[in-house]
Amino acid sequence: MSELDSFRTAVRDYLEQASPSPAVRTLMDTEQGYDEAVWRQMANELGLHGIATPEHWGGAGAGMPELAVVFEEMGAALLCSPFFATVALALQALLDSGDESAIDEFAPALLDGSQVATLVLNSSLAAWDPSAVTITAQRDDADYRLFGDAGLVLDGHTADLILVAANTANGTSLFAVSGSAAGLTREPLSTLDRTRKVARLGFDGVAARLIGADGQAAAGLARTCDLALVALASEQLGAAQRCLDTAVGYAKERIQFGRAIGSFQAIKHRCADMLVLVEGARSAVFHAAQATDDGERAVAASVAKVACSEALLHVSLDSMRIHGGIGFTWEHDAHLYVRRAKATELMFGSPDHHLARLADLVSSPRHQPEGKL
Incomplete structure (x- = not known):
C-alpha cells in the first residue's frame, strides 16, 4: 500500500465516525452548518487544513494530489464543513497572492482551525471572469472601503475572514475583510444542497486591507x-x-x-x-x-x-x-x-x-x- 493509499484510508476512517448520515442530517438543518469540534480536530489532530500549505507557513508541504484525496473522501461523506471555502478558496487565494506579510498574518488562524474563511469572486458562484467582478473598492486615505453586493458566497455568514475580489482604478485587486466589520451585512440562504451553506453579503463602505499589489490580483x-x-x-x-x-x-x-x-x-x-x-x-x-x-x-x-x-x-x-x-x-x-x-x-x-x-x-x-x- 502506497503512502497516498494509507493517507486515504486514515481520512476515510476518520470521516466514517465524524460524518455519518445522522450527523449530516442534523448539521445541514442548522444555520451554522458544521460541528466546531470536528472542524478543530481536522485542523489540529489530522492537519488537513494545511496538508498542501508549504512548511514555511506551518503546513505539511504536500501538494494537490494529497489535497484531492481529502476532498474526494469529504465528498463521499457529504461532510458538512466550511473546509472547501476556507482551504480551497481563501487559503489558496492567500498563497497565490504572493503577499508574504498577509500570509504570515492570516494563514495561522486558518491552519489551526481557529477561523473560518471564504472568498468572494463575483456576485454568484459562477466561473472566474475578471469582467464579472461586481464589488468596487475606493481609496480612503491609507485604507480602502468596499461597496457592492455578492448574492452567493460559500459559508459567507460564518466566515471570520472574507477575502474579496474588487475593482479599483488600477484593476482587479484582492482585499481582506473581517467578518464583524461595520457596514457588512450577511444573510444565510436556503439552497438546493443543504449540506453546503451559502449566504448573501452586502458591502456598504466596509473597511478592507489590500492583499498583494493594487490591480494585480487577476x-x-x-x-x-x-x-x-x-x-x-x-x-x-x-x-x-x-x-x-x-x-x-x-x-x-x-x-x-x-x-x-x-x-x-x-x-x-x-x-x-x-x-x-x-x-x-x-x-x-x-x-x-x-x-x-x-x-x-x-x-x-x-x-x-x-x-x-x-x-x-x-x-x-x-x-x-x-x-x-x-x-x-x-x-x-x-x-x-x-x-x-x-x-x-x-x-x-x-x-x-x-x-x-x-x-x-x-x-x-x-x-x-x-x-x-
Whole structure:
C-alpha cells in the first residue's frame, strides 16, 4: 500500500465516525452548518487544513494530489464543513497572492482551525471572469472601503475572514475583510444542497486591507480558481463513487422474484455504465491533481469539472433508481447526493461553460503542435 493509499484510508476512517448520515442530517438543518469540534480536530489532530500549505507557513508541504484525496473522501461523506471555502478558496487565494506579510498574518488562524474563511469572486458562484467582478473598492486615505453586493458566497455568514475580489482604478485587486466589520451585512440562504451553506453579503463602505499589489490580483485568482475546480471535481468523484458503491451493495441484497436484483441484466448494465463514468472521472481528477504547469492545469481542471459533474449527476440519479421506491424518499440519503450533484454542476461554471473554455484553451497557440497555428 502506497503512502497516498494509507493517507486515504486514515481520512476515510476518520470521516466514517465524524460524518455519518445522522450527523449530516442534523448539521445541514442548522444555520451554522458544521460541528466546531470536528472542524478543530481536522485542523489540529489530522492537519488537513494545511496538508498542501508549504512548511514555511506551518503546513505539511504536500501538494494537490494529497489535497484531492481529502476532498474526494469529504465528498463521499457529504461532510458538512466550511473546509472547501476556507482551504480551497481563501487559503489558496492567500498563497497565490504572493503577499508574504498577509500570509504570515492570516494563514495561522486558518491552519489551526481557529477561523473560518471564504472568498468572494463575483456576485454568484459562477466561473472566474475578471469582467464579472461586481464589488468596487475606493481609496480612503491609507485604507480602502468596499461597496457592492455578492448574492452567493460559500459559508459567507460564518466566515471570520472574507477575502474579496474588487475593482479599483488600477484593476482587479484582492482585499481582506473581517467578518464583524461595520457596514457588512450577511444573510444565510436556503439552497438546493443543504449540506453546503451559502449566504448573501452586502458591502456598504466596509473597511478592507489590500492583499498583494493594487490591480494585480487577476492572475493569482485565476490560478486559485483552477485549483478550486480540481478540489470540487475531487468532491464530485468521491460522491459518485459512494453512490456507485451503495447501488451495487443494494443490488446484491435486494431480492425480487426470488433473486438478487443485481442478477438482472438491466441492473448489471446500469451499474456497468455507472462504473465507466466514475472511472473516467477518476482519471480526469488524477491528471488534474498532478498538473504543475498553469496552462496544463487550466485545461485539466476544466476537463475534470466536465467529467465529474456529468458522472455525479448520472450516477446519483441511477443509484436512486436502482434503490427503487425507497431511493425517492426523504429518509434515504440518495436524494442528498442528487442535490449535491445539481448544485456542484453549476458551481464555478457549468459543463457547457467549461467545454467552451476548453475550445478556447486548446485553440490557443501554446497548445498547438509545433509549427502549426
